[in-house]
Amino acid sequence: MSFKAVVERIRKDVEAYQSETRSPIYLALNENPYPFPEELIRQCFESIDPSKVNLYVDSPSKEFLKELVDYLSTDSWRAREEQISVGNGADEIIYVLLLMFKDLSIYVFPPTYSCYEIFANALGVKVNKVPLRGERIDTKTLKGLLNEDCVVFLPNPNNPTGHLFEEEEIFWLLKTKALLILDEAYFEFSGKTFAPLIEQFQNLAILRTFSKAFSLASQRIGYIVANPSLIDAYNRVRLPYNVSYLGQTFATIALRNKRIFQERVRKIIEERERLKNALRSMGLKVNDSKANFVFVYLERERTERVYRALLKRGITVRKTEFGLRMAVGQPKQNDLLIETLEGSL
Numbered sequence: 602m603s604f605k606a607v608v609e610r611i612r613k614d615v616e617a618y619q620s621e622t623r624s625p626i627y628l629a630l631n632e633n634p635y636p637f638p639e640e641l642i643r644q645c646f647e648s649i650d651p652s653k654v655n656l657y658v659d660s661p662s663k664e665f666l667k668e669l670v671d672y673l674s675t676d677s678w679r680a681r682e683e684q685i686s687v688g689n690g691a692d693e694i695i696y697v698l699l700l701m702f703k704d705l706s707i708y709v710f711p712p713t714y715s716c717y718e719i720f721a722n723a724l725g726v727k728v729n730k731v732p733l734r735g736e737r738i739d740t741k742t743l744k745g746l747l748n749e750d751c752v753v754f755l756p757n758p759n760n761p762t763g764h765l766f767e768e769e770e771i772f773w774l775l776k777t778k779a780l781l782i783l784d785e786a787y788f789e790f791s792g793k794t795f796a797p798l799i800e801q802f803q804n805l806a807i808l809r810t811f812s813k814a815f816s817l818a819s820q821r822i823g824y825i826v827a828n829p830s831l832i833d834a835y836n837r838v839r840l841p842y843n844v845s846y847l848g849q850t851f852a853t854i855a856l857r858n859k860r861i862f863q864e865r866v867r868k869i870i871e872e873r874e875r876l877k878n879a880l881r882s883m884g885l886k887v888n889d890s891k892a893n894f895v896f897v898y899l900e901r902e903r904t905e906r907v908y909r910a911l912l913k914r915g916i917t918v919r920k921t922e923f924g925l926r927m928a929v930g931q932p933k934q935n936d937l938l939i940e941t942l943e944g945s946l
């Protein structure tokens with residue numbers, strides 16, 4: 602095959618990245634509505650060592666890794682450095698994992714995080730799709746299909762619906778022996794993690810990000826937690842220095858000040874519950890999201906109509922095949938969202 606044919610295949614088959622046009626109230630990317638605290642930005646810049654800026658800086662750096670170990674550890678489990686690595690956002694980790702496991706059978710359960718399929722498509726990797734049944738994993742269809750030649754990508758809480766899968770569903774997947782990439786991008790909003798189970802299950806990897814709870818989407822910092830051999834293999838495939846010195850400094854300082862972010866997470870959760878109740882009282886079918894967004898099930902025609910009404914008021918949300926996903930904003934933004942929704946139904 603010629604290089605021209607490759608270029609043409611990519612231009613024909615791979616979705617182009619569309620940069621986001623920001624409306625005044627932009628709730629389409631599940632970002633944190635609160636800016637990174639100015640006082641911490643000052644601390645970051647003060648702690649930058651000029652003699653390091655011209656050098657390649659390890660990722661993760663020793664300081665960052667130490668903070669991650671402390672952050673992950675619980676009363677009954679102490680994480681170890683060799684169980685952790687980092688990526689330029691959780692997205693880069695997903696990309697690298699797809700590269701590592703491109704010859705295995707990759708599974709996703711739609712509706713799910715769209716990037717799994719988008720990245721696989723870019724890499725020419727085939728993805729098997731087994732839609733959820735309602736909000737549950739279709740274990741009937743999957744029975745006999747999954748084994749150690751398979752890799753499953755599953756967000757928990759799920760994106761776009763925001764619901765948490767039941768523990769028994771996660772254990773069912775782990776027992777198939779397939780590698781389970783459990784994407785806990787929204788962990789801080791759900792409070793539910795399976796990270797300590799990496800001690801017991803060699804086929805479990807956890808993904809996390811600083812883009813959501815820590816208000817650091819611009820800095821591109823994600824991490825992976827799994828057994829040391831998987832981490833070692835990941836480190837051999839990913840690019841060295843993949844997370845910048847500045848990005849790591851931001852993340853390290855965020856972890857050292859985690860209470861500030863925990864307090865904001867609490868506020869976002871409160872607003873999430875207020876939004877859910879308001880939407881339910883309009884008669885909408887709202888699921889029990891445990892993330893920093895809410896999801897409303899709507900038929901296609903209504904999805905389009907409501908989406909346009911919101912846009913007219915300068916509010917952008919995410920349109921999906923099954924309804925609308927809306928990030929929780931600041932209280933005043935949520936007030937306007939509720940008011941506009943009321944008027945558009």
Ligand SMILES: Cc1ncc(COP(=O)(O)O)c(C=O)c1O
Pocket residue numbers: 630631689690691692693714756760784786809810811812818821822823
């Ligand atoms: C489930 C899930 N995983 C990963 C990501 C990407 O995270 P990052 O910004 O760290 O690349 C997102 C972002 O929306 C997400 O929803």
